[in-house]
Amino acid sequence: MEVNAIYEGDNLEILSKFPSESVDLIYLDPPFFSNRHYEVIWKDGAELRAFQDRWQGGIEHYITWMEPRLRECNxxxxxxxxxxxxxxxxxxxxxxxxxxxxxxENNFRNEIIWHYRKWSGGWQQFQRNHDVLLFYSKTDNDKRVFNKMFMERSESTLKRFGNAKIISGYDDNGKRIPAKMSKEDSEGVPMDDVWDIGRVPPIKQMFPTQKPEPLLKRIIKASSNEGSIVLDPFCGCGTTLVVSQKLKRRWIGIDISPTACKVMARRLRQDLGVSPQIIKGKVDLKYVQKLNPFDFQNWVVVDKFLGNVSGTKSGDMGIDGVTPQISGGYPIQVKQSEGVGRNVIDNFQPAMDRVHKKKGYIVAFSFAKGAYEEVARVKNQKGITIILRTVQELIDGKVEE
Ligand SMILES: C[S@@+](CC[C@H](N)C(=O)[O-])C[C@H]1O[C@@H](n2cnc3c(N)ncnc32)[C@H](O)[C@@H]1O
Structure with a gap:
């Protein structure tokens, strides 16, 4: 297990290789069971992508999916x-x-309500303006790490008591007993389990599900110490890693999305001057089959062809990316399916015409015989070269012609 590193891959597989009892704090923010699409605007503004947070098969399916991951965390x-x-x-x-x-149940510590403000529309019910953080410790013993946190006194408390320590109780005559003032007491009142922290972080949000740094700061400060190992197995754009680094903790991030891993590495580099290593799981057919459409497109176009992905508009017109200009800027179409047939070849030609190219690539898991025949016909009759590449060929390093 490496620390101060980003692991790219399925967290279940990666966690299963970590040694037992090796991590001090785990924060995890899995995709919620929310059945909605996210639009992602990456930092360079060049890419606008859909990020899928969709679970088929209902809540039971989701819970079955989460269970082995939480067991590994334990x-x-x-x-x-x-x-x-x-x-x-x-x-x-x-x-x-x-x-x-x-x-x-004994190790349940808090259900923290993270309250934020957002305009949620709809007047048939109350606005849904909070998330929940389920906080558990591994054991119930008093050696577990918990650093007391304080919050500011409310205005009404300040008005009544000023900065004095709030009373510790009442005596038999109903008179207040002032509590002893310790150094800690002067910091405020012990923090409760309802946290009012703005939803949008002070920095520009890179990612719709990005969590604010102050939220992670509280968690990490409360439940770890300098040098502790903090793990985030659903790391997104790396908020946990950035805050851990700032608080002098060691950290490990895991994300299945190659794009997310690149984004978090860039964020650590740009914001904190840290260059983390990205440890990739084995790239085989199984790995590629599990990529979501957005990451599949990136894997083909960026990782394999070293090209550029198209914006959503041109993507809709049948071109998902182009090879680097230096090697011709040829169009690439990406199909995340098996047995791609003749019709795909026919539909690709008008797209190639639009960008005035006589050569292009189609990538799929496999092609039907008719597709190869159509490629030969198009070459003979129209002088257009369409190269069919299977995912296995790309894995084996056979990319451009
Ligand atoms: C809700 S986002 C996390 C956002 C993060 N807390 C932040 O502040 O940026 C969930 C992340 O989980 C990742 N993910 C989904 N399934 C995964 C899996 N099986 N293994 C690792 N990461 C996964 C997604 O790629 C996504 O980046």
Whole structure:
């Protein structure tokens, strides 16, 4: 297990290789069971992509998917460690029961309500303006790490008591007993489990599900110490890693999306001057089959052809990317399917005509015989070269002609 590193791949597979009781704090923010599409605008503004957060098969399917991942989290957490599972109304009730089963009811510490303001529209119910953080410790013993946190006194408390320590109780005559003032007390009142932190981070949001740094700061400060190992197995654009680094913790990020891994590495480099290593899982057919459409397109066009992906508009017109200018700027069409046939070849030609190219690539898992025949016909009759590449060929390094 490497620290200060980003692992690219499915967290289940990666976590299963980590040693038991090796991590101090886990924060995880899995895709919620939310059945909605996200539009992602990456930092360079050049890419506008759909990010899929869709689960087919209902909530049971989602919980079955989460369960082995949470079991791995439990296994690798140190006895003094804690875990915070970030969720919302879609699945929080189901996840609470699952967490109780895996971590034990005794180890349940808090259900933290993260309250934010957003305009949610619709007047048939109250606005849904909070997420839930399920906080569990690995064990119930008092050696577990928890650093007391304080919050500012409310205006009404300040008005009544000023900065004095709030009373510790009442005596027999009903008179207030002032509590002793310690250094800690002067910092405020012990933090409760409702956190009012703005949803949008002060920096420009890169990613619709990006969480604000102040939220992660609280969690990491409360449940780890300098030098502790903080793990985020659904790391997105790396907020946990950035905050851990700032707070002098060691960190490990995992994300299945190659694009997310690149974004978080860039963020760490640009914001903090840290160059993390990206450790990739084995790239085989199984790995590529599991990529979502957006990452599949990036894997083909950027990772394999070293080209550029098209914007959504030209993507819709049958061109998903182009090879580097230096090698001709040829159009690439990407099909995440098997047995691609003749019709795809026919539909690709008008797209090639539009960009005035006589050569182009189509990538798919496999092609039907008719596709190869059509490619030969188009070459003979029209002088157009269409190269069919299977995913396996790309994995084996056979890319451009
Ligand atoms: C809700 S986002 C996390 C956002 C993150 N907290 C932030 O502040 O940027 C969920 C992330 O989980 C990743 N993911 C989904 N399935 C995964 C899996 N099986 N293994 C690793 N990462 C996965 C997605 O690629 C996505 O980046």
């Amino acid at each position: 296994r690798i957490l140190k006895k003094t460690g804690s875990i915070y599972l970030h969720c919302d109304w879609h699945a929080d009730a189901h996840l609470r029961i699952l967490m109780d089963n895996i971590f034990g």
